[in-house]
Amino acid sequence: MYQDELLLIATATTTITEKLATATLADGSASDLSKYDYKNLEPYVHPPETKEKLNWAELVTLDLEDYNREGGKERLAKQLEHAVHHVGFFYVKNYGLSQEEVDHQFTLAKNFFALPTDEKALDNAEIYNTPKFTEDFEGKYQQPDLLKAHLPEIEHFSKTLHSNVVLPLLSLFAIILQLSDEDYLVKQLTYEQKSEDYFRYMLGGGLGNGHTDLGTVTFLFRQPIAGLQILGDDGNWTWISAQPGTITVNLADTISHLTGGWLKSSVHRVVTPPKDQWGYDRTGLLYFARPHNETVLNPLDSPVLPAAGVTSRFEKPVTVEQWVKAKRMIQLNPDIAAKRWAEAGDGTVEVLAGFRGRKYKE
Structure with missing residues (x-):
């Protein structure tokens, strides 16, 4: 299910210095990881795109190759302004990872979800998260041998996304x-400092209610199974198409809080795909970026915000860590959430410090 934290079953990491082709198991024996070379894995093949006529959203595409050219940042910012203020979704291309590298990650996801349940240690979970490769998470969780064999690639993939996409955005x-x-926002999302960023493998998607994500930005790598929809200002849902060579980006809650809602945390959901795609698995690669846990979610010192009448969304200072904990509590405890929705009676529920979450059109 494409819903930040809602189906969080397990989080995975490993020792970031582990670069060898063999690993030592808990009993001291050596495990040969060469059997997990790509030549021995079943490759991921993208399913065909739907032939049904759907109401596709029109999203802007940023070419990140322009970022370091003279005047490039200003051109990209102008191109992006409407999308981040009114839509909350857009595409990026030329982000520093080859299609082969992306396809390899899809192959790892495909083969990971084919592992026996006890080897995955997931109890038939549909998602698997790998947090940042930093000391905060080093050695905290065990990985299956399939992923141990490819940890340097996974680390490179995650760090490239952070440096080549998150920070420029x-x-x-x-x-x-x-x-x-x-660089003010860049300083709030440095890779080394503690935050709950993670890279995700996902299988399926299921039916999801309209929601916003917890963090700053979410990346979804192109896969052709239609299902992701966004809610427009007119109250109607439109479909997000799979554009070749792109990452779909959506803004999430913390960046919206830092601007009092001026930057839009877009409401989205995952629905049943069109009938001609029912026979295919929906395999997902996603990356979630968040500010440092200690970042306070007060509106930024921006001349744009007071001119738009922006005020803080909270009645008192709230940190990212406090925000994530409060929203997770509602997401992961449906009985408590249902009681709060019923008590409010107006389609909203208080999440934290006066900020109210909302139920969205199904």
């Missing part, structure tokens, strides 16, 4: 917001 947001320090 944050600089573009700062330009759009006319912040005096173009």
Whole structure:
């Protein structure tokens, strides 16, 4: 299910210095990981795209190759401004990872979900998360041998996404917001400092209610099974198409909180795919980025925000860590959430410090 944290079953990481082709098991014996070379794995093959005529959303595509060219950041920021303020979704291309590298990650996801349940240690879970490769998570969780064999690639993949996509986007947001320090947001999402970023393998998607994600931005790698929809200002759902060579990006809650809602955390959901795609698995690669746990979610010092009448969404200072804990509590405890929805009676529920979450059109 494409829903930040709602189906979080297990989180995975490993020792980031583990680079060898063999691993030592708990009993001290050596495990030969060469059997997990790609030549021995069943490759992932993208399913065919739907032939049904759907109401596709029209999203802007950013070419990140332009970022380091003269005047490139300003051009990209101008191109992006409407999308981040009114839509909350867009595409990026030329993000520094080859199609072969992306396809390899899809292959790992496919073969991971084919492992026996006890080897996955997931109890038939549909998602598997790998947090940042930092000391905060080093050695905290065990990985199946399939992923141990490819940890350097997974680490490279995750770090490339952070450096080549997350940080440039944050600089573009700062330009759009006319912040005096173009790197202000970048400093709130450095890779080394503790935060709950993670890379996800996902199988399926299921039916999901309209929701927003917890963090700053979410990346979804192209896969052709239709199912992701966004809610427009007109109250109607439109489909997100799979554009070749792109990552679909959506803004999430914390960046919206930092702008009092001016940057849009888009409401989205996953629905049953069109009939001509029912026979295929929906395999997903996603990356979720969040600010440092200690970041306070007050509106930024931006001239754009007071001009738009923006105020804080909270009645008192709230950190990212507090926000994530409060929203997780509602997401992961449906009985408590249902009681709160019923008590409110207006389609909202208080999440934290006066901020109210909302039920969205199904």
